[in-house]
Amino acid sequence: VKGPELDLLITGAEILDVFRLRAFQGWLGIRGGRFIYVEPGEPPRGVPTRHTVEACGALITPGLIDAHMHIESTLLSPRRFAEGALPHGTTCVLADPHEIASVAGEEGIRWMMQAAAGLSLRVYFAIPSCVPPTSARLETTGAEVTAELVRKLAGASEVIALGEVMDYRGLVAGDERLRGIIGAAASHGLLIEGHVPSLLGTELSEYLSYGITSDHTLMRPEKILELVGKGAALMLQLKSLAPENIAAVLDLPDRSRVMLVTDDVDPARLRTEGHLSSIVKAAMARGVPWEEAFSMATLRPATYLGLRRMGAIAPGWTADFLVLEGPGLFPPRTVYVGGRKVAEEGELIAPVGSPGPPLPSNLCYDRFVPEDFLVKLDLQECLANVVSVQSEDNTLTDLERVPVRLKGGRVVLGPEDDLALIAVFSRDGSSRSTGVVKDLGLKRGAFASTFSHDAHNLLVVGRSPEAMALAASRACEGGGGIAVADEGGVIAHLPLPIAGILTDAPLDAVASSFNQIEDSLRRFGMRHARPFLLLSTLTLSVSPRYKFSDKGVVDVEARRLIPPFINP
């Protein structure tokens, strides 16, 4: 053993080798933020080192790397997200700041990059590609990402990808704007992240032929085989970890392009279940050998992302690693980034950075009254184009024509019809639309949120104009937020002052408010496993199959608008 003194010597460890998918008993030497020695057995006597740790047989794995995620889904600023994710073992993410870009454009993206700089968590960036989500003018959006902006941002060293190309129908139809954006990203050597929930065969090929390098949407076995065989990197999020999908993946003779990702994680799940760790655990619980599951969350994403010498315990590789009691035992005993201990027993051991500069909200609303939720149709009966929820664990929707009665613009909701009012108000006050949704389970009260995918216009869903006005008024206080109310008043509230979609409050407080919001919605009858996810994606105009915007009902596959009510 030669060379200068080590910074850290770890002995008696069980070391995960993600290349050979095995663990072995051995020791590690670390210097200058990198592993120098990764050896079996015991170190030779007298290795010069500043510190020594006896691991007592604990498992050492690489830090977890999340190749597809949106920090905004936690409703937290980057530093608060890092405070939540690092203690659970996530040491590196590719963040697609899609939500903040939708609200605040270039200023929002730059804010996110600035707020993430210098954190212990390694944050790489994808430039959001679909802001607005489509070129089809299906909603009012607050910002635009252009090819020119992609070229401006692509030079930054932390930018390594173009964010998910969600407008798959637009791209297959040859959308010029999107092709320009992809061309700009490709010419800078960026990865081009995909999002392709519903294409197969020649249409899938047409989509991928633009240079798309991955997909992370809901999988099923045939889709897995086709995506892999057509060269797309396969990203499995929680909802894709069905037994039949796991079986299909484990049958692949080469799984080097398969990885686990979080995509969206709400603050309550981040606090109680962890971050990418929870996906690793879920994969293990569903039959993925633990060494495979870790490789899919360490080496394989690092390889995909082109992050050289990251994602493994090997000489010369970055010393980002976890000390665990055993394969699935999260949170880790300790978390190291660049050879420095950053978290211990589920807690950060030092603050992770600054909140970032202020980023005010552009929401133009103040107070709402019940009249804001009346339908401007001078009719007593009509047919409504109703968006109906299809499942209690995914966000798929359909369209139904339902006869409704109107009384002075007020939609009459019956006790057993499982209908609710939905209203979307554009952030700039220029546009609004009111309609009906079905099969939420909501029996009373109202929900309002200035965080609603992707344009983050104000979304209000409820059983009465009175409750909706109360919820909407509170949600808009201080620039934005989420609120639940019944006719008697506001029941739960989470302020989101940063651009109206994020907060710099600590995770514990945010998770607690978030739980109150979801618990209230469940008390009001909602059956969905994740009420906020379901509601906040009712406005997502690129997610199958029917959504609601400030301009009416959106037919996602056809990329067109449908009026909420049919005026006979």
Added chain:
Amino acid sequence: VKGPELDLLITGAEILDVFRLRAFQGWLGIRGGRFIYVEPGEPPRGVPTRHTVEACGALITPGLIDAHMHIESTLLSPRRFAEGALPHGTTCVLADPHEIASVAGEEGIRWMMQAAAGLSLRVYFAIPSCVPPTSARLETTGAEVTAELVRKLAGASEVIALGEVMDYRGLVAGDERLRGIIGAAASHGLLIEGHVPSLLGTELSEYLSYGITSDHTLMRPEKILELVGKGAALMLQLKSLAPENIAAVLDLPDRSRVMLVTDDVDPARLRTEGHLSSIVKAAMARGVPWEEAFSMATLRPATYLGLRRMGAIAPGWTADFLVLEGPGLFPPRTVYVGGRKVAEEGELIAPVGSPGPPLPSNLCYDRFVPEDFLVKLDLQECLANVVSVQSEDNTLTDLERVPVRLKGGRVVLGPEDDLALIAVFSRDGSSRSTGVVKDLGLKRGAFASTFSHDAHNLLVVGRSPEAMALAASRACEGGGGIAVADEGGVIAHLPLPIAGILTDAPLDAVASSFNQIEDSLRRFGMRHARPFLLLSTLTLSVSPRYKFSDKGVVDVEARRLIPPFINP
């Protein structure tokens, strides 16, 4: 099927899917140099296309990608190399112009890049790291690659790696110059190619810890397991394809970082056996499933090299592909690069480029006389430090002390002693050394070459000063070359006018002269499977274990010089 007309539609093909390691019957659509459609079955009727090819069940595979090779080993200019390699299915190489750099430094590297630009063959470059091979002044070298030169060259888009760090002993000892070069390359994001024939354990880790990303030297099973587990990409050249190594590789649960490479291919092998194709065939012959063997020569090297969307038949991926009668049936029926047919039935269908600008030789020799090969020792008997050949199929050498008799400076060689004289003359005329080699099998005649690894000083090996003078004189004609002579005159000659190491003559002529040289050496008694390889690496001061330079015998592992004769 949407979008503009295809350039080429191929139907009725058997398509290799290197992701899923299977082949399937299907069709391909190509436009703008990329695959658009890669589909099973038959195309829909009326797909708009400019050309259609009916493959009649022929196999379509990606073009072969060689991640570690030296064009100079073929003795050909880049265009003549491309003429030889493309028809055998090599469509992309990472060239390490180590030899031309050793002779002509920056000018040589730039010449190589210029001569390779615009060829149908895709040529990426590694900047040679070990010019001179070591900092230990073991020989006279003509050029130097510095950290500053690495920084100057690293910005070129075709430069993606630092060439093999051969001075592994120097690096482990902390050689400052080499660390500076590696640091410069790493800061530009280059891969750092390794060369580590003899280190294991903590020494191997110390070597790899500098950022080394691969090794391609002779493998054995324990070394394979250790290299893979320590994160090095594994490159298998022909000599590493021993059954026990193949078994070790096929036992790896993740083979995504294993690839096949050529390293050095002489012109005769290039003409008769092909290029990377011959390694693919050898791997198949030794039990590697053909889909695996192709993946190791297509997708896996492309992934390692960071060449996005190359190395597979997939939508959006570069349309470099081969049409074969069957898995091992090289040369391909046709070879396509960027969707354009470049070769057919083993022949190029169009010239591949220009010869490149002139690059004169810096060799200062003209004519030699027998007296140039006498030993300047006024003794009748002494002990010689003799470099002895250890094998007939590798280049490993050892050292023996052998008593020799001298007669007026002439070493007396007996009929059965299996000794030969060796002399190395520095290119600039400043230095020379004469000594003895053993176990070549050479019984008469002489060999001279201005191509001799790595400094490419003039190497002369022979059984008599007279034959050596004739061979050396002819080898130096016109700037450099290789010659074989006996006492009666020159028997075989290959001129190498470009820097004294390469020629722009066509492959057929070069291979023919090369065969004459090797056949003559075999007639003179040489037993080695590859006489030129053995002789031209007798001077390679980083190859185990004892070599010969213009300064004497080189002890490679100890990095020191030993006198050829022991003056008592």
